[in-house]
Amino acid sequence: MDMDKVNSMDFGDFVEVFGNVIERCPLIAAAVWSQRPFSDLEDLEARFCAFIDVLPQSGQEGILRCHPDLAGRQLQRGTLTAESQREQSAAGLQGLGAEERRRLAELNAQYRARFGFPFVLAARLRDSAAVMSELARRLHCPPAQELRTALGEVKTIGRLRLRDLLGADPARL
Numbered sequence: 001m002d003m004d005k006v007n008s009m010d011f012g013d014f015v016e017v018f019g020n021v022i023e024r025c026p027l028i029a030a031a032v033w034s035q036r037p038f039s040d041l042e043d044l045e046a047r048f049c050a051f052i053d054v055l056p057q058s059g060q061e062g063i064l065r066c067h068p069d070l071a072g073r074q075l076q077r078g079t080l081t082a083e084s085q086r087e088q089s090a091a092g093l094q095g096l097g098a099e100e101r102r103r104l105a106e107l108n109a110q111y112r113a114r115f116g117f118p119f120v121l122a123a124r125l126r127d128s129a130a131v132m133s134e135l136a137r138r139l140h141c142p143p144a145q146e147l148r149t150a151l152g153e154v155k156t157i158g159r160l161r162l163r164d165l166l167g168a169d170p171a172r173l
């Protein structure tokens with residue numbers, strides 16, 4: 001899909017196509033549509049990121065809370081969004097053994113109890129060992145720093161999803 005096509009989309013089509021660039025936050029695509037035309041992919045990415053950056057902290061935390069747990073119950077049940085399913089599978093999270101799943105669930109619960117939102121990371125760029133070690137490491141970060149890190153991961157996930165939709169090279173992120 002090229003930028004002319006994106007710029008010519010009506011509101012409904014745009015939200016349909018880009019509504020899950022930020023996981024389960026179609027409102028962001030709805031807001032970004034108003035800012036067309038976009039000059040290129042980087043411009044489009046920047047609009048999604050800027051929306052996140054100007055939200056109050058409660059809104060930023062709300063975005064994080066829209067993300068499903070990594071290797072959580074939804075992955076087992078197959079009820080994730082198609083994008084999330086693909087990303088979690090790419091990290092090998094579907095093939096975890098019972099003990100690894102239990103350990104990850106325990107760390108996810110500790111993380112959520114400490115920060116008030118789920119642990120978020122761009123799973124596509126990691127394997128399951130890296131997911132586990134990042135979770136164990138970030139669990140001990142100061143809350144303000146962790147909020148910034150988590151939002152950075154949301155943006156990375158979104159940029160990779162945009163690249164998929166536009167047929168751009170994900171390696172150039």
Ligand SMILES: NC(=O)N[C@H]1NC(=O)NC1=O
Nearest residue numbers: 070084087120121122123
């Ligand atoms: N919790 C979390 O990071 N979830 C996300 N990560 C990712 O790559 N896809 C997701 O849904």
